[in-house]
Structure formats: structure tokens, C-alpha cells
Amino acid sequence: MFFSRVFFLLLILLPLLGQAQRPTAPGTGTPVPVTTAPARAGTAPKPGAKGSPIKLLTTGQLVGGIFNGVKIRKLLGNVSFQQDDVFLYCDSAYQYTETNQVEAFSNVRVVQSDTMTITGDHGFYDGTKRTARMTGNVVMRDPRMTLTTPALDYDLNRKTASYTQTGHLTDPQNTLDSEQGFYDTNSKVFVFKRNVHLVTPDSELNNDTLRYNTVSKIAYFNGPTRIKGKSGNLYAEGGTYNTITRVSNFKQNAKIDTPNYLLGGDQLVYDEKKQYGVAKGHVSLISKKDNLTLRGDQGKYWRGLGRTKLYGGRPVVRNIGNQKDTLYMAADTLISIEARPGQTTTRTVLYAYPKVQIFRGQMQGICDSLTYDRQDSIIYLNQDPVLWQAKNQLTSDSMQIRSKRGKVDEMRLYGNAFAVSQDTLLNFNQTKGRSMMAYFRDNQLRRVDVLGNAESIFYALDNDTATTGMNRVLSANMRLLFLESKLNKITVLSNPEAKFIPPHELKPDDERLKGYKWRAAERPTRRQVLGKQFDDRPKKRKPVKKKTTTTKRSPASKSAKPVPKKTTPKSASPKPAPPAKAPLAAPNVRR
Numbered sequence: 001m002f003f004s005r006v007f008f009l010l011l012i013l014l015p016l017l018g019q020a021q022r023p024t025a026p027g028t029g030t031p032v033p034v035t036t037a038p039a040r041a042g043t044a045p046k047p048g049a050k051g052s053p054i055k056l057l058t059t060g061q062l063v064g065g066i067f068n069g070v071k072i073r074k075l076l077g078n079v080s081f082q083q084d085d086v087f088l089y090c091d092s093a094y095q096y097t098e099t100n101q102v103e104a105f106s107n108v109r110v111v112q113s114d115t116m117t118i119t120g121d122h123g124f125y126d127g128t129k130r131t132a133r134m135t136g137n138v139v140m141r142d143p144r145m146t147l148t149t150p151a152l153d154y155d156l157n158r159k160t161a162s163y164t165q166t167g168h169l170t171d172p173q174n175t176l177d178s179e180q181g182f183y184d185t186n187s188k189v190f191v192f193k194r195n196v197h198l199v200t201p202d203s204e205l206n207n208d209t210l211r212y213n214t215v216s217k218i219a220y221f222n223g224p225t226r227i228k229g230k231s232g233n234l235y236a237e238g239g240t241y242n243t244i245t246r247v248s249n250f251k252q253n254a255k256i257d258t259p260n261y262l263l264g265g266d267q268l269v270y271d272e273k274k275q276y277g278v279a280k281g282h283v284s285l286i287s288k289k290d291n292l293t294l295r296g297d298q299g300k301y302w303r304g305l306g307r308t309k310l311y312g313g314r315p316v317v318r319n320i321g322n323q324k325d326t327l328y329m330a331a332d333t334l335i336s337i338e339a340r341p342g343q344t345t346t347r348t349v350l351y352a353y354p355k356v357q358i359f360r361g362q363m364q365g366i367c368d369s370l371t372y373d374r375q376d377s378i379i380y381l382n383q384d385p386v387l388w389q390a391k392n393q394l395t396s397d398s399m400q401i402r403s404k405r406g407k408v409d410e411m412r413l414y415g416n417a418f419a420v421s422q423d424t425l426l427n428f429n430q431t432k433g434r435s436m437m438a439y440f441r442d443n444q445l446r447r448v449d450v451l452g453n454a455e456s457i458f459y460a461l462d463n464d465t466a467t468t469g470m471n472r473v474l475s476a477n478m479r480l481l482f483l484e485s486k487l488n489k490i491t492v493l494s495n496p497e498a499k500f501i502p503p504h505e506l507k508p509d510d511e512r513l514k515g516y517k518w519r520a521a522e523r524p525t526r527r528q529v530l531g532k533q534f535d536d537r538p539k540k541r542k543p544v545k546k547k548t549t550t551t552k553r554s555p556a557s558k559s560a561k562p563v564p565k566k567t568t569p570k571s572a573s574p575k576p577a578p579p580a581k582a583p584l585a586a587p588n589v590r591r
Contacts (some may be wrong), residue, residue, distance in 0.1 A: 232258035
């Protein structure tokens with residue numbers, strides 16, 4: 001994975017101990033000796049101690065003198081110095097012996113332990129503080145990387161390096177650019193800041209702060225971070241990546257954007273080795289192909305299996321047909337099955353269980369478990385399903401909802417199918433049979449075919465104000481026709497048995513078919529399905545109260561009493577009666 005290569009290049013500024021390199025005189029290949037006064041016994045500093053003297057090794061020409069009141073050595077041609085494990089080379093230099101400092105010019109090169117090399121146009125080395133500053137076309141190299149920057153500061157005691165005028169890092173496969181960089185060998189942490197841009201063979205990263213611990217091998221992202229990869233893009237505002245375990249932990253508005261899906265959450269944890277991820281807090285999975293959105297409090301993702309599971313806080317499915325016909329579905333657990341990597345034959349299926357609730361315009365439903373075949377747009381409802389459409393209720397052992405062009409087209413009810421509709425006088429018209437086929441047009445119920453052992457009771461009304469009787473019909477098959485989602489006509493298809501019962505002969509047992517149960521109290525509302533945390537309706541703005549200004553009264557006006565206005569009583573006039581409803585014809589039976 002690209003992360004492993006990304007952070008390999010970050011191990012660049014670690015100075016390593018080794019053998020010193022011996023300088024040579026120009027053109028001869030042999031060192032030029034420089035005689036120095038021997039140190040007093042007992043006063044020579046230990047190697048690597050702070051403030052050890054800088055030793056002049058070679059030079060083509062040495063001129064002593066006073067410059068600006070300071071005693072210096074002016075060195076020309078093939079100049080080299082040594083302080084413990086550090087060597088400095090240049091074309092010319094000023095050596096300040098009293099302050100133990102060197103200012104180097106042209107082709108400046110600093111080598112530490114024969115493994116780390118810094119070159120530049122100009123350098124200043126403080127032997128007392130053991131610090132070096134290089135400027136002008138600075139290049140820092142070790143066996144694994146190259147850093148170029150206009151200026152670089154290096155502290156040999158603290159073993160820290162930093163740049164503040166942009167830096168460009170390269171290794172055989174990756175490049176990194178940033179405006180500032182810092183490395184501390186004590187904490188073993190790299191820090192890159194401001195416009196960090198990392199390019200690998202597989203991805204491209206942009207963020208504001210990138211921190212890497214060379215001991216724990218963990219990288220830390222701070223601030224908005226964007227990673228563009230071949231298989232998708234990542235955005236997060238904070239997080240970590242362990243280069244050993246290859247586990248990512250992205251936080252704060254994390255999002256993974258692929259050509260087909262958008263996954264988001266407050267926290268995303270992904271294990272590259274196991275191809276397994278966990279998301280927490282406001283988790284959402286959006287399928288761009290079929291406008292499907294899954295939301296939940298927690299989620300799990302198995303990339304190798306093509307499976308996503310959402311649970312916690314009543315996860316919700318949102319399928320956009322159009323603005324007035326959006327399908328919402330909630331359950332305790334949602335499972336989405338997609339094609340595995342490299343496969344295209346797997347069907348895209350959504351499973352919901354238990355306590356499933358559905359809300360879609362005038363249609364609502366419940367069941368214990370549900371299967372949504374997204375490829376064929378078929379929803380299977382299992383274990384005690386109930387569907388409501390306007391004032392109609394449908395129940396059976398199992399159901400199917402088939403859609404076309406984003407609208408409900410057909411419903412199939414299998415086993416103990418039962419339909420109940422309520423008329424204007426709150427009577428319950430009932431129909432039952434072995435199975436039913438319900439047909440819709442523009443999401444309104446138009447026709448129901450009852451197949452096998454059809455039985456129905458419906459009430460005859462007089463001008464929508466009184467019940468004149470009840471019709472009871474038995475038949476092998478039956479057809480119910482609806483107008484504006486209200487029962488309008490019943491057609492008996494074969495072997496009918498019908499009778500009419502007047503109101504005074506009706507008995508309680510006559511008014512209910514076996515298996516009747518009106519379950520309106522279980523009908524879910526939009527708020528119940530979406531939940532408060534997932535309600536996407538625009539919030540109503542509170543009206544802004546206008547400030548009222550009061551005027552101060554004079555003392556005379558305060559004592560004056562207001563004069564009451566004369567009002568004339570309005571004549572009481574009767575309110576107009578509401579218009580009478582149009583009479584509803586009782587359903588008729590055709591044989």
C-alpha cells in the first residue's frame with residue numbers, strides 16, 4: 001500500500017555514527033597538515049563534548065588578521081575542518097578562533113559520520129553551540145533520500161534539523177514538499193507544516209501538518225487532509241496511520257470518496273491487512289449509482305467480502321426516487337452486499353432486520369425482516385408484514401414490492417392475504433384470500449386481484465351519511481377497483497356466493513372476517529422512521545421579533561387618563577354552513 005512507501009522517505013534526517021572522512025589537498029590526493037598549538041594537559045575536551053575546538057585540517061593559503069576588530073583566519077583553496085565526527089569542506093572560509101566559529105563560502109559541504117551530507121553556497125558553523133546554518137541551493141543527502149531547500153539549520157547537540165523556506169524531499173519512488181520541516185532525534189518525530197504535498201506512485205496527499213514518529217512508526221495528520229488515490233479519495237481533519245500494522249484511524253469529518261460510493265463518519269478505522277474497517281458517529285454510505293444512502297451510528301466494512309454493516313441508533317436507508325417519493329427505511333441492523341473486488345456478477349442486495357419500518361409518501365409499512373434487491377428494484381418483506389396506503393391496510397405472510405422508474409408499480413401478497421379499507425363512516429371493508437396482486441399508478445392503489453378462496457364484506461352507504469347494509473361475497477377469485485385510493489367497485493370472477501344483510505340484522509360476528517385486525521396504531525410516521533438525528537427536513541426559522549420603541553411622556557400626559565373609544569356592536573350574523581360532501585356510491589358487485 002502506498003502509505004508504507006510514503007513514510008519510508010520520512011526517515012531522512014537521522015544522523016548516523018560511522019568513520020570520519022579524511023580531507024585531501026587539491027590535486028595531490030594527500031592531506032595538507034596544519035600545525036596547531038597542543039592543548040594543555042587535562043584541558044582537552046572529550047570527543048563530542050559541547051564546545052570542543054574546530055580543527056583546521058587543510059588549506060591552500062592561510063592569512064591571519066583583524067577584521068572589524070575581530071581576530072580571524074582567512075583561508076583560501078581546498079579548506080577543510082573537523083570537530084569530532086563532523087567534517088566541513090569549502091573553497092574559502094573565515095575562522096574565528098576566539099569564538100570557535102567558521103564562516104564558509106562556495107561549494108560548502110558538511111559531512112557527519114560519513115552518512116549524512118549537506119551542501120550549499122554558504123555556511124556558518126558555531127563550534128561552541130555545535131550548530132550549522134546552510135544557505136543557497138542547500139542539498140541534504142543520506143543513503144535513502146535527498147532534501148533541497150534554500151536554507152537549513154542543523155543542531156548537532158540536539159540533533160535537530162529544520163527549514164522554513166520550503167523544502168523538497170525525494171526518494172526513488174516518492175516526493176514531499178512543504179514550507180516548513182523539522183526533525184527531532186530525541187523524540188524521533190518528523191514534523192512537516194504548511195502546504196504539505198506528498199506524491200507517491202499510487203496517491204497524492206495534501207494537508208497542513210504531517211507528523212511522523214520513527215519509533216512507533218505512526219504518522220499523525222492534523223488539519224484538513226486530502227489524499228487522492230487510484231481507487232478513491234480520502235478527506236479527514238485529523239487522524240493517524242501505523243506503518244507497521246497498516247491500520248488507519250481517521251477522525252473529524254472523515255470521508256472516503258470512490259467512483260461508486262461515498263463513505264463518511266466522525267471516525268474511520270481501517271486495517272489494510274485484514275481489509276476490514278469500522279466507522280463510528282454519524283456514519284453514512286452513499287451509493288452514487290442508485291441514489292441510495294445508508295446512515296447509522298456505527299458501521300463495519302469487509303472489503304474482501306463486499307459487505308457493509310450498519311447498526312446503532314436505528315440505521316436508516318434513504319432511496320431517492322423524486323422529491324415527493326423518497327423511500328425511507330429503518331431497522332436495528334442494515335447489511336449491504338456489493339460485488340467483491342475484481343468481481344461483477346454479485347447482485348447488490350440490502351438486508352434489514354429486525355423491527356423494519358418503511359415510509360414512502362402515502363405508503364408506510366412494517367415487518368420483522370426485509371431484503372431489497374437493488375438490481376431488480378424488488379423489496380421482499382418477511383415475517384408479519386403490514387403495508388398501509390392512504391386508508392388501506394394490507395397484510396399477509398410475506399410480500400413483495402416491485403418498482404419501476406422509481407415508483408411503486410406492483411405488490412404481491414403471499415399466504416393469508418388480507419386487505420382492509422376504512423370508509424367515510426369509519427366502517428371497515430374487508431377482503432381476504434390465499435394471495436393478492438395489488439397494482440399502482442402514480443403511487444396510488446388502482447386494483448387488487450384476490451386469487452384463491454376470496455371472501456369480502458363491504459358496506460353500502462346512503463349519501464355518505466348512513467349505512468344501508470352490508471354485502472358479503474364468497475368466490476374463488478375476486479377483483480377490487482379503487483378510485484383515488486378508495487374502494488369503488490368489486491368484481492366477482494368465478495363461482496360467486498353473495499348476500500346482503502340489512503343493518504338491523506347485522507351481528508358482531510358478521511362485521512369481521514376471520515383474521516381481521518386493524519393495526520393503524522402501528523403505522524410509522526416519518527419522524528419515527530428517520531429519527532430525530534437523521535431528519536433531513538429544513539428547520540423552520542423562528543420569526544424575528546421586531547423591537548418596539550417607546551416614547552417618553554411628559555408629566556402632563558402621564559397624569560391624563562386615556563379616553564375610551566366608542567365602538568358600535570356588530571350585528572350577529574349566522575356563519576355559512578360548510579358545503580355538503582358529494583355522495584359516495586356504494587361499491588357494486590358484478591358477477
